[in-house]
Amino acid sequence: MLKKRIIPALLLKDGRMVKGKNFSQFRDVGNPVTAARVYNAQKADELVFLDICPTRESRQVVCHIIEEAACECFMPLTVGGGISSCEDIKDFLDIGADKVAINSAAVRNPELIREGAEMFGDQCIVVSVDYKTRSDGTRRVYIDSGKTEVDLDPWEHIQRCTALGAGEIMLTSIDHEGMMQGYDMDFIAMVSGMIDVPLIANGGAGRLEDFKQVLAETRASAVAASSIFHFTDQSPIKTRFFLSNNGVNVRV
Amino acid sequence: MPGLAAALNEGWHNSKYMIAIIDYGMGNKHSVYNALKYIAVDSIITRDAGEISRAERIILPGVGAFGAAMENLRQFGLEDILHEEVIVKGKPFLGICLGMQLLAETGTEKGLFKGLGWIAGDVVKLQPAGTGFKLPHVGWNDIELVRDVGLFKGLKKEKAFYYVHSYAMRPADENDLVATGNYGVDFTAAVLKNNIFATQFHPEKSQKNGLTVLENFVDWRV
Numbered sequence: 338m339l340k341k342r343i344i345p346a347l348l349l350k351d352g353r354m355v356k357g358k359n360f361s362q363f364r365d366v367g368n369p370v371t372a373a374r375v376y377n378a379q380k381a382d383e384l385v386f387l388d389i390c391p392t393r394e395s396r397q398v399v400c401h402i403i404e405e406a407a408c409e410c411f412m413p414l415t416v417g418g419g420i421s422s423c424e425d426i427k428d429f430l431d432i433g434a435d436k437v438a439i440n441s442a443a444v445r446n447p448e449l450i451r452e453g454a455e456m457f458g459d460q461c462i463v464v465s466v467d468y469k470t471r472s473d474g475t476r477r478v479y480i481d482s483g484k485t486e487v488d489l490d491p492w493e494h495i496q497r498c499t500a501l502g503a504g505e506i507m508l509t510s511i512d513h514e515g516m517m518q519g520y521d522m523d524f525i526a527m528v529s530g531m532i533d534v535p536l537i538a539n540g541g542a543g544r545l546e547d548f549k550q551v552l553a554e555t556r557a558s559a560v561a562a563s564s565i566f567h568f569t570d571q572s573p574i575k576t577r578f579f580l581s582n583n584g585v586n587v588r589v
Numbered sequence: 590m591p592g593l594a595a596a597l598n599e600g601w602h603n604s605k606y607m608i609a610i611i612d613y614g615m616g617n618k619h620s621v622y623n624a625l626k627y628i629a630v631d632s633i634i635t636r637d638a639g640e641i642s643r644a645e646r647i648i649l650p651g652v653g654a655f656g657a658a659m660e661n662l663r664q665f666g667l668e669d670i671l672h673e674e675v676i677v678k679g680k681p682f683l684g685i686c687l688g689m690q691l692l693a694e695t696g697t698e699k700g701l702f703k704g705l706g707w708i709a710g711d712v713v714k715l716q717p718a719g720t721g722f723k724l725p726h727v728g729w730n731d732i733e734l735v736r737d738v739g740l741f742k743g744l745k746k747e748k749a750f751y752y753v754h755s756y757a758m759r760p761a762d763e764n765d766l767v768a769t770g771n772y773g774v775d776f777t778a779a780v781l782k783n784n785i786f787a788t789q790f791h792p793e794k795s796q797k798n799g800l801t802v803l804e805n806f807v808d809w810r811v
Binding site for chain 2: 382
């Protein structure tokens with residue numbers, strides 16, 4: 338049977354790896370290539386690199402990081418941050434990325450999803466959906482690394498993206514991200530139960546139990562996380578042993 | 590020393606690469622190159638007849654759609670070159686993912702297309718029985734060996750590999766089938782026929798197990 342995936346997320350800013358809370362208060366947490374090597378040794382199932390302040394200059398640095406990581410990390414690599422055209426997608430695939438994560442462009446230019454899926458295959462188009470939940474319980478999509486609120490319900494957005502050919506959805510609750518108090522279970526459960534493509538649940542893991550809860554109680558195909566790997570002594574190895582011992586089908 | 594430079598230059602042009610990775614505009618050939626480099630094997634990404642002819646072994650990678658891939662192979666003249674090197678000369682060959690599916694006689698992705706026809710059979714969409722099986726089939730899944738062949742020696746006890754696909758090959762001759770996977774339905778994970786070996790999974794993305802398969806391919810004596 339297909340195994341559930343454990344995906345460390347590496348947030349990049351000016352060539353360094355950073356981590357924050359709720360998409361702000363970023364701290365430097367090290368060299369991304371070194372981290373990628375460590376995650377490779379710890380048998381992570383995939384890696385996601387996200388440039389949170391994409392600029393023309395940072396693009397080159399990110400490309401360099403991906404190139405280096407791809408020489409040593411023989412697992413799928415996803416890269417995101419400022420991807421707005423098929424040329425951007427091709428540039429990343431050419432240097433060793435297997436998939437791209439599209440966030441802001443999925444709102445501003447949804448056709449990019451269709452074009453990218455047709456040109457490169459839907460398997461390499463991951464749409465990254467960031468959202469916040471308002472006090473009345475309604476949810477709103479955010480783009481530009483959480484800086485811009487969009488008058489769009491994330492479920493509506495996800496349905497449109499999958500119809501256009503998104504191969505995977507990475508779902509991040511900004512309210513939960515970096516807080517290490519667990520994932521946004523209700524929405525992950527709802528979305529993963531409804532969509533036909535794999536869902537990567539992201540944002541909120543603080544304990545190994547949080548991974549287990551998502552993977553055992555929802556139909557998410559994967560968990561992405563970063564704070565738990567940066568700020569606690571948990572690693573992908575410990576995670577997989579814990580999950581395996583708790584009946585979750587992961588690589589051991 | 591112009592003489593030395595010329596000699597080195599000459600040597601460079603005539604150098605015999607261990608492996609030719611076929612570049613036909615489909616998918617991530619650099620990952621295969623990187624993985625071979627990591628296990629210290631010389632390879633070249635090429636669609637040049639001369640370079641392919643000088644290589645000892647051939648890898649056909651690929652991610653994408655069947656019809657577009659066959660069209661590219663023909664457009665670049667690669668169908669004939671590959672036939673000469675693999676079928677006539679019998680060089681060890683490894684097809685990966687789409688590079689495996691193209692070996693079939695027909696593909697049914699977005700239309701009906703003729704494949705290379707090296708392996709009798711067709712390529713059809715995965716049809717998992719039951720609910721909850723999302724497509725594409727993306728992620729790590731175990732293989733089950735149908736035949737214990739040398740190309741799979743040295744794998745970990747857990748034979749997990751990385752897959753990304755919605756279609757799979759159905760070999761007509763069960764003797765060609767060497768490994769299967771299961772995703773709500775059994776599907777072909779690997780085929781082997783004479784000097785032709787092919788995997789639906791991505792060895793170049795499957796960490797230790799994948800590198801082991803690539804090492805076995807490099808050491809393979811047909």
